[in-house]
Amino acid sequence: MPYLRTWRTSRPPRQTVSPSESHVSRPCISKLVSDRYSDVIVLSEMISYYDISGCYILRPWSYKIWELIQEWFNVQIRKLDVENAYFPLFVSQDRLEKEKDHVEGFAPEVAWVTKSGEDDLAAPIAIRPTSETIMYPAFSDWIRSHRDLPLKLNQWSNVVRWEFKDPTPFLRTREFLWQEGHTAHASFDDANVMVRKALDLYRRVYEELLAIPVVPGYKTEKEKFAGGHSTTTVEAYIPVSGRAIQGATSHHLGQNFGKMFDINYQDEKGETQTAWQTSWGLTTRTIGVMIMVHGDDTGLVLPPRVAPLQCVIVPITSKSCPIEKLAPYCGSILESLQEKDIRVKLDDRLIYNPGWKYAHWEQKGVPIRIEVGPRDLEKRGARLVVRFGGEKVDVGVDGLADAVAAKLDEVQKGMFENAVKFRNDHLVKVTEWKDFVPNLELHNLVLTPWCGGEHQDWEEWVKDKSREESLANAGLEGEADTTATSVAAKTLCIPFDQPDLPEGTKCIASGMPATCWVMWGRSY
Structure with missing residues (x-):
């Protein structure tokens, strides 16, 4: 059976205290949580470590979650007339430093390329920490008239921010994946509407896909995006550590970047105006937040809507009922679930026994395990074992696909309600x-x-x-x-x-x- 160290600390009930009551030392608890988190993401095959600090390999189990978020998000932004594009990874020093507040906000985290082979470059080139200064010169070329507005683009890419604090996979990394939306508008109000619509999509990613409640709001002036007019955010709560984490941000950039990069247009009266802009981004941090909010003593607990596999079928063989006898029956269950567009796998590997498979798939957080043994074959049924809460229920094969689909919806709802209650209690x-x-x-x-x-x-x-x-x-x-x-x-x-x-x-x-x-x- 795969080994996994217990990783969740007990959840204290909500309390309010007076200053005279005792206090708990937090630093040691944070270290304990970090060690357990590392165990979970490695043993569940989410991450492999790399030889450059702060950079990690996203294995298929985690990358599929990111793909599912991408697929959902692309559908939603198309409804807002946002188109996908791609811009280069590199930005010149002149462009990056053109907007003073912006570069000051990112300066400590910018990674620079200074050599090509053995030769020094004529000027260092930055690896993008974000893409405002890469994209906006193009906006200046493309926008001439009010008829060119609004311009709404999104790109899926990687960025590098050379963090000096302790790196943590997904949560704080030097390279990460994200989407970044950038739009230009004819008025402050139109841009503001875009900011709030983008932020609401982030709320929905967390609440509808990841089953994590978030608090939407404005960042204070001190915490807002460097060079922008205002920043909105969704903030999540991590039960295991009692800490908050920024889930995603959507920025109203005002006209600051428009003035710096000459993003001007002729309005209906023929007068020159400067565009109002927004930028907004969601990263692979979402996966780390999901792991820490929902995980338990065994490992991952995945919300069904983003689980790479929503079900796994595990045959239970015996001498009198070998895999050859169970295989056609398990195959029919597999097909019935696939017809419902349920992501499912038949684990018919003979080198592992059922107990090992149970532990393996529980550790990876698969929402439902379907056990099929000789008695199930005889009774024309199967047993559903639910990862969230551990419920076990026997279901007839004729209604199994519908039962599984209903149970997945129930689990998604239950995980969200559980997270809401705990967050509200704190x-x-x-x-x-x-x-x-x-x-x-x-x-x-x-x-x-x-x-x-x-x-x-x-x-x-x-x-x-x-x-x-x-x-x-x-x-x-x-x-x-x-x-x-x-x-x-x-x-x-x-x-x-x-x-x-x-x-x-x-x-x-x-x-x-x-x-x-x-x-x-x-x-x-």
Whole structure:
């Protein structure tokens, strides 16, 4: 039987505490989670490690999940008149540095090509960390009139961001796969509509495909995309660590890039105008979030809509009922499921016994296992074993395909509801600083009143103060906190769905009048 180390810590119930209650040291727990996560992704054949730090091989089991997301997403963006294209991997130094705020935001992560063979290049060439500065000179060439707008393009590609923090497969890598949408519009409002439609597609990827609830909202001024007007985001919650993770972002770029790259057009009156732009992206981080939200002590638990295999059929043979006798019956079950467009495999390998196969497919997270033995052949039925929750049910062969399809829908719904409940149990409101860090220690996301807007210094104050108190509570006063999983709190988003804010409510940090609620957490 494949070996897999237990990887999920117990899930604590929702709690709110006063500062006088005890605290939990987080750094050691983060390390434990990281080790277990690595076990899961390797033993389930999602990832193979590579000899360059931060770069990983996506094996077919994980790449198929990405393909299923791609297939769904392409259908949805076509409904928005977005077309797929492809732009080069490399960007010249002049182009990359043309937009000051943009390059400053990415400068530490840019990888440069400086040689061709033994010869130095005349000028270094950057490997794209994102494609605004690659695509927008082309936009300038293509857009001349208001009739050329809106221009809506998407590309599926890889990018490189040379992270210096601890790399983690899927979650924080130096090379990753993504889609990036880039659009140009005649008005601010049209661009804003595109931003929100793109973000809603990301919400649907997480909630409808991956069965993960997310909180949509605006990034604060401090956290928004460098060089853009505003950034929207969907934020997910990782139960095993009590941390948040940014799921995807959609940016309103305003006219900043349009002015830098001369993306101008003649309006209906013949006057020259600058286009309003958006960019939006979703990455293979989605797969890592899914693994950490749904996995259990055995390994992966895959939502049916993105599972590479939704069912596996396992024959149970005996001396009196060899595989030759079971094979035609299992084959008929296979065909009936394929006719329903269910992704299914017959595991008729003779070198492994049924127990090994059970453990193998459970570890890989296949939603339903169909066991077929001599008694099932005799009774014209089969046993369904559900990965999520472990339910076992015997079904007659005549209604088996319909039963499996219904069970897959039920599992998808159940996984989402389970994740929603756990996330909601760990989303708390805090209105006084004394309760802020204690709730972070209990794996909670924290909603607080916030003065917002131009008061960016108070975000840094919360980050520094929460780090200081957390390290002190763990007995680590004066220790550095520079890893990828810092104990400091950061703003996640200003949720679109805002709770009531009573008049006179004070900002939790500055004490100034609050203008909104903001969500904080420890983040990957």
